[in-house]
Amino acid sequence: MSRIEGVLKALKGQGRKALIPYITAGDPHPDATVELMHTLVNAGADIIELGVPFSDPMADGPVIQLACERALRYGTSLRQVLDMVHTFRSQDDKTPVVLMGYLNPIEAMGYEAFADAAADAGVDGVLTVDLPPEEAEDVAPLFAKRGLDPIFLLAPTTTDERIRAISEHSSGYVYYVSIKGVTGAATIDVDEVARKVAHIHELTALPVGVGFGIRDAATAAAIGRVSDGVIVGSVLVDTIARHQADRVELKRALTNLLNPMREALDSLAS
Amino acid sequence: MSVKLTEEMLKALPDARGHFGAFGGRFVSETLMDSLMTLEREYLRLREDPDFQARFDQDLADYVGRPSPLYFAERLTRETGGAQIWLKREDLNHTGAHKVNNTIGQALLASFLGKKRIIAETGAGQHGVATATVCARLGLECHVFMGAEDVQRQSLNVYRMKLLGAQVHAVESGTRTLKDAMNDAMRDWVTNVDDTFYIIGTVAGPHPYPLLVRDFQSVIGREIRRQAMEKAGRLPDALVACVGGGSNAIGMFYPFLTEEQVALYGVEAGGLGLESGQHAAPLCAGRPGVLHGNRTYLMEDENGQIIGTHSVSAGLDYPGVGPEHAWLKDIGRANYVSVTDDEALEGFRLLTRVEGIMPALESAHAVAYGVKLAARMDKDQMLVINVSGRGDKDIHTIAQIDGIEI
Numbered sequence: 001m002s003r004i005e006g007v008l009k010a011l012k013g014q015g016r017k018a019l020i021p022y023i024t025a026g027d028p029h030p031d032a033t034v035e036l037m038h039t040l041v042n043a044g045a046d047i048i049e050l051g052v053p054f055s056d057p058m059a060d061g062p063v064i065q066l067a068c069e070r071a072l073r074y075g076t077s078l079r080q081v082l083d084m085v086h087t088f089r090s091q092d093d094k095t096p097v098v099l100m101g102y103l104n105p106i107e108a109m110g111y112e113a114f115a116d117a118a119a120d121a122g123v124d125g126v127l128t129v130d131l132p133p134e135e136a137e138d139v140a141p142l143f144a145k146r147g148l149d150p151i152f153l154l155a156p157t158t159t160d161e162r163i164r165a166i167s168e169h170s171s172g173y174v175y176y177v178s179i180k181g182v183t184g185a186a187t188i189d190v191d192e193v194a195r196k197v198a199h200i201h202e203l204t205a206l207p208v209g210v211g212f213g214i215r216d217a218a219t220a221a222a223i224g225r226v227s228d229g230v231i232v233g234s235v236l237v238d239t240i241a242r243h244q245a246d247r248v249e250l251k252r253a254l255t256n257l258l259n260p261m262r263e264a265l266d267s268l269a270s
Numbered sequence: 271m272s273v274k275l276t277e278e279m280l281k282a283l284p285d286a287r288g289h290f291g292a293f294g295g296r297f298v299s300e301t302l303m304d305s306l307m308t309l310e311r312e313y314l315r316l317r318e319d320p321d322f323q324a325r326f327d328q329d330l331a332d333y334v335g336r337p338s339p340l341y342f343a344e345r346l347t348r349e350t351g352g353a354q355i356w357l358k359r360e361d362l363n364h365t366g367a368h369k370v371n372n373t374i375g376q377a378l379l380a381s382f383l384g385k386k387r388i389i390a391e392t393g394a395g396q397h398g399v400a401t402a403t404v405c406a407r408l409g410l411e412c413h414v415f416m417g418a419e420d421v422q423r424q425s426l427n428v429y430r431m432k433l434l435g436a437q438v439h440a441v442e443s444g445t446r447t448l449k450d451a452m453n454d455a456m457r458d459w460v461t462n463v464d465d466t467f468y469i470i471g472t473v474a475g476p477h478p479y480p481l482l483v484r485d486f487q488s489v490i491g492r493e494i495r496r497q498a499m500e501k502a503g504r505l506p507d508a509l510v511a512c513v514g515g516g517s518n519a520i521g522m523f524y525p526f527l528t529e530e531q532v533a534l535y536g537v538e539a540g541g542l543g544l545e546s547g548q549h550a551a552p553l554c555a556g557r558p559g560v561l562h563g564n565r566t567y568l569m570e571d572e573n574g575q576i577i578g579t580h581s582v583s584a585g586l587d588y589p590g591v592g593p594e595h596a597w598l599k600d601i602g603r604a605n606y607v608s609v610t611d612d613e614a615l616e617g618f619r620l621l622t623r624v625e626g627i628m629p630a631l632e633s634a635h636a637v638a639y640g641v642k643l644a645a646r647m648d649k650d651q652m653l654v655i656n657v658s659g660r661g662d663k664d665i666h667t668i669a670q671i672d673g674i675e676i
Binding site for chain 1: 287295297460
């Protein structure tokens with residue numbers, strides 16, 4: 001059983017929902033990332049999605065675009081991101097880490113070299129925004145062999161046929177993109193998401209995480225009620241941008257954001 | 271080493287997943303997959319639909335003014351002292367470039383699909399103007415994304431688009447040029463996917479765009495074939511076109527791919543020279559990667575980050591290239607070369623002076639290489655240069671380089 005599967009099973013056994021924060025590696029500075037990952041765990045994260053910065057983040061809104069630019073200003077590379085995960089792992093061997101990013105840095109490193117290095121570093125899952133399962137034929141067996149969970153996106157526009165096919169190519173969880181749009185854009189229609197996630201649950205046995213547009217405890221709870229986990233990104237990255245000059249204040253602000261979400265999610269269990 | 275291509279081989283490309291050999295494909299976020307699959311299905315149907323094709327052909331004739339002439343450049347040939355140089359006059363099209371062939375086709379597709387809102391990216395503004403033009407004609411809402419840097423450099427085209435009723439969005443992210451405009455167009459598309467049609471301006475992007483843009487632009491090469499037979503009684507020995515994303519080049523080359531004896535030359539923007547790193551020549555000096563929905567040759571660093579490009583011509587200032595060109599390079603069917611900014615400017619001045627034709631700076635790259643190539647060829651040989659656009663839009667740039675205020 002993969003670390004992701006283990007964590008999600010355990011949560012399910014307790015009737016709890018996963019809190020999955022996203023930050024961009026190297027933002028605001030490469031030497032801050034490992035520390036911030038531990039902060040996220042202490043504030044209640046069950047799984048961490050760690051963004052790999054890319055020069056052309058087409059699926060991201062302005063907040064995460066700027067995070068990529070900050071990280072790339074210091075030349076944060078995929079290899080450095082894997083080093084960060086390795087360092088994180090030396091102190092935390094429980095919290096799954098999912099790399100989230102775009103395909104080209106992985107292509108540049110080479111699929112096999114990347115799969116080896118990611119597994120060595122202690123990465124658990126890989127979500128590549130611009131890699132649909134149709135184009136993942138070469139890389140999927142390399143991930144499978146090393147126990148890396150391929151995590152794919154489902155969208156409001158995904159047909160039933162594709163939901164089934166994509167789920168078959170996924171392990172760990174599937175990531176439902178709650179809105180048509182980029183990260184950090186619109187506010188979500190909770191009823192609509194609830195309906196769609198319930199439908200996805202009918203088509204796959206995999207846990208469903210929901211992301212895009214979750215910015216506070218109230219939306220986290222509303223989405224947590226209908227899904228297996230919530231992914232929180234832009235609101236955290238925006239906080240990093242605002243407190244980049246003061247590391248102590250930054251950690252406090254991230255904690256203050258995540259704590260109420262954790263409580264709100266856990267209150268669903270009782 | 272070149273592979274002999276047959277009609278059967280070409281018919282099989284791109285394959286069902288949009289691949290040209292190792293290149294192409296559909297690398298986009300999931301939200302867009304359904305739209306792309308619908309577009310592919312509908313296009314493959316309309317491609318065989320006589321009504322659709324008839325409307326397209328009629329628009330090309332009556333609105334664009336096709337066929338564009340194939341012109342024998344007698345003085346240029348004499349000055350060069352080599353092969354006969356002929357010019358394909360895409361600069362005489364309505365809106366002044368080959369871009370309109372594609373926007374007519376895609377806007378027609380949008381109408382057939384019932385989409386009322388059009389988005390497009392643009393670099394120099396030529397594709398933006400061509401898109402705004404057909405939107406004005408068809409009464410479609412038009413949004414053009416343009417890098418903030420380019421908005422400043424190409425204020426004339428920005429104003430043209432506004433006059434045509436388009437909304438121009440200045441893109442402030444990244445390098446504030448064409449690639450970032452394309453990123454923002456994709457972001458808009460993801461957000462408004464239900465009612466929006468994205469008219470991509472070049473022969474790149476996710477499948478089926480490289481296919482349909484190539485089909486719409488292939489009118490260039492089909493006309494050259496017919497005109498060459500009529501006027502010279504033979505097919506040309508060589509074809510030369512500039513390559514940014516590569517839409518005018520693929521349109522020129524495609525109807526000749528099976529004719530082994532016709533040599534194909536795509537001319538990339540060498541900028542300040544390939545060795546300087548300041549260029550936009552991914553086929554000459556880049557490597558394969560994935561950007562903007564397709565796998566192709568890219569300008570990138572060792573970590574897979576896309577790097578800034580440079581060219582005196584804004585229309586060639588793009589870090590990628592159409593996947594079919596990447597394939598033609600790898601199988602050795604087409605040759606990809608580059609000329610520098612200075613050589614292109616020289617080509618501009620030469621054609622202007624000896625033929626009275628001002629080419630766009632993009633097309634001036636093809637002129638510069640074509641002249642060099644012709645000089646090495648025999649006098650009884652025939653070479654065609656695609657003058658993909660007219661140079662009026664570049665007069666300010668040229669004047670600036672000459673130190674003249676207009």
